[in-house]
Amino acid sequence: MKKNLIGIFLLFSTLSVFAQGIEFEHSSWSEAVKKAKAQNKLIFVDVYTSWCGPCKVMSTQVFTRPEIGATYNQGFVNVKIDAEKGEGIALAKKYEVKSYPTYLFINPADESLFDRSKSSIAAADFNDLGDRVITKFSGKKEISLAELDAKYKSADYDEAFSRAYIKRLKAEGKSTNPVLEAYITKFITNTATSDQLYFIGLNFTKGAGSKLYDYMIKNYKEIDAVLCKNDGVSAANLYSKIRDEAKSKIDEVFKSNGVISVGETELNTLFANLNAVEISERKDKKVLEYKIRLYSSNNDTVKLIEAYRAYISRFLLPADKTATIGKEGIIIDKNAPLPVLGIDSAGASGWCSNYALRLSKLSKQSQDKKLAISLCKKAITLNKSSVVKNSMNVTIYNFGDKAGAIKQQSDLIAEMKVSNDEYLTNAETTLQKMKDNESDIPVFSYKRKLQKKLQH
Incomplete structure (x- = not known):
């Protein structure tokens, strides 16, 4: 006992x-x-x-x-x-x-x-x-990969062998996609079980063939749900892979055909694929970035302004809670993912300033001025440097408020003189250009040394 x-x-x-x-x-x-x-x-x-x-x-x-x-x-x-x-x-x-x-x-x-x-x-x-x-x-002897290759090529194997072979290929650092595609064809005749979906999601790698990629896009929600339930890390990894794959296919079209020759109709399917895997808070974010490139290259000012308005309102003015989702984030709750870094940092201020400036060069409408100024104020909240404040003043100038821009730039220069700001000469040059009524005033940016410091 x-x-x-x-x-x-x-x-x-x-x-x-x-x-x-x-x-x-x-x-x-x-x-x-x-x-x-x-x-x-x-x-x-x-x-x-x-x-x-x-x-x-x-x-x-x-x-x-x-x-x-x-x-x-x-x-x-x-x-x-x-x-x-x-x-x-x-x-x-x-x-x-x-x-x-x-x-x-x-x-x-x-x-x-x-x-x-x-x-x-x-x-x-x-x-x-x-x-x-x-x-x-x-010291136990493992079946050689050559033996496994031979059995696979014979086509005389069951699902258990196929899974073991795929896992071995993955362990050896080899692509699993051709074998995974064959696994789906051979063993999934109708609806895949949760166990099969989990296995597929766990073993998908980048660079998929078209059939496998299409299968992953079509069944992403179901696969993701199974992964989230079983293992958040695998869900985050798959999200990163599929999203990168969707982006790379769009980039290929842009590079191979040239943005000017590619219309929205041709890109809509690719955009839909990207949104199919995207977190709800980020849907259309990357799509709008691509459309901005498209409209800019095609000189379609009307659509470009509309795209800027949508992008600024939806993704720059609000805090992006999913800015750095990827392998470091666990995507268990799609509506409340865990970001590693918030977008509200000093580095993001330049991004906000840049989009405000772009809009100011395209439109003189009051609604766009209001949107751009709000974005500039957010940029200053994130980073109160003279570089960001100067950018806001140029934005105001571009919208036609030259007197207001000159007044604010003069006040900024007074502050910079007190603090012995290293960009004082640049700011004074900007002020002179405003007084000379120049139509296109470039903004100055951080010196290379400071840029590296901000990145770290």
């Missing part, structure tokens, strides 16, 4: 550890190495930094999953190191870590690198990574 109770206690203790996800060591590197030697296990090392978005995603969305804990707690001694603090600095240098997160699998016998991976990885793929490394370390 006592033995049974001990066994039950150990079982529940083990399950408790696994249920918590990966259990990381809270000890020195040397102690972790000593423990791994004693248990004859590899050391799994998560190399991160405090500012790394994907690192936080992996820590909160993947490492905490029970199935990940089951694999990694049983197969490895797990360690987290901050590459910018303590022992992490030397270890990151020793193992030549160049990006974050990086995952190292270290042989404790001589502290040599046994295997490695990086970036945000979907939970299922991260689990497969652990299993493959454990199998490799155990």
Whole structure:
């Protein structure tokens, strides 16, 4: 009875550890190495930094999953190191870590690198990574890729083999798309099951063939819903891939045919594909950017002004909560995604100023002046530099309020003299051009050194 109770206690203790996800060591590197030697296990090392978005995603969305804990707690001694603090600095240098997160699998016998991976990885793929490394370390022979290739070419295989083959190709860094397209043709006759949709979404890569791409666009909502339910990281990864694919197809049309020769009718299908995968708050954002390029090249002023109005009103004046969605963001709730960085930053002020200036050169209507001035004020709220204020004054000048622009530019110059602003000469040149009633006054921008500083 006592033995049974001990066994039950150990079982529940083990399950408790696994249920918590990966259990990381809270000890020195040397102690972790000593423990791994004693248990004859590899050391799994998560190399991160405090500012790394994907690192936080992996820590909160993947490492905490029970199935990940089951694999990694049983197969490895797990360690987290901050590459910018303590022992992490030397270890990151020793193992030549160049990006974050990086995952190292270290042989404790001589502290040599046994295997490695990086970036945000979907939970299922991260689990497969652990299993493959454990199998490799155990010395078990794996079926060669050449043997798998031969069986696939024979066409005599079932769905289980097809899935295993696709996963192996993915692990080897090879394109899965041709085989994934064949998988859909061979095994999905009518409606795909949730399990099949999950598998397809998890294993789609960029550069898809036209049939597979069309399938992904047509079934994106269903695939995305399944991914969101099972694994937010895989949903974010697929969103990024499909969106990039949709954008690249539009870019190809622009580059190959030239914007002037391409009409809206020809682009509407491509725009629809882009919007099919876009988050609701961002629908039409990229489409409007493409249309602005189209109307500008075709000198279609009426449509260009309409496009600017829509873009400014919908995407520049309001805060864009989804500005940086991608691999670093978890798209579980389409209406409330988690951005890594907000668009309301100093760098965005130049974007706002630029669009206000563009509109001021096209229209003299009061509604457009009001819209542009509101955008300039937002730019100044984000960045109160003389460069941004000067841009606002030129915008006012372009809308015909020359007296008001000259007054504000004079006031700005007075401020700049007090602060010994390095752009004082530029501002004075702008003022003189206003007084000379010049029709096209260029704005000055940050010097290269300051631009780099703002980007960081």
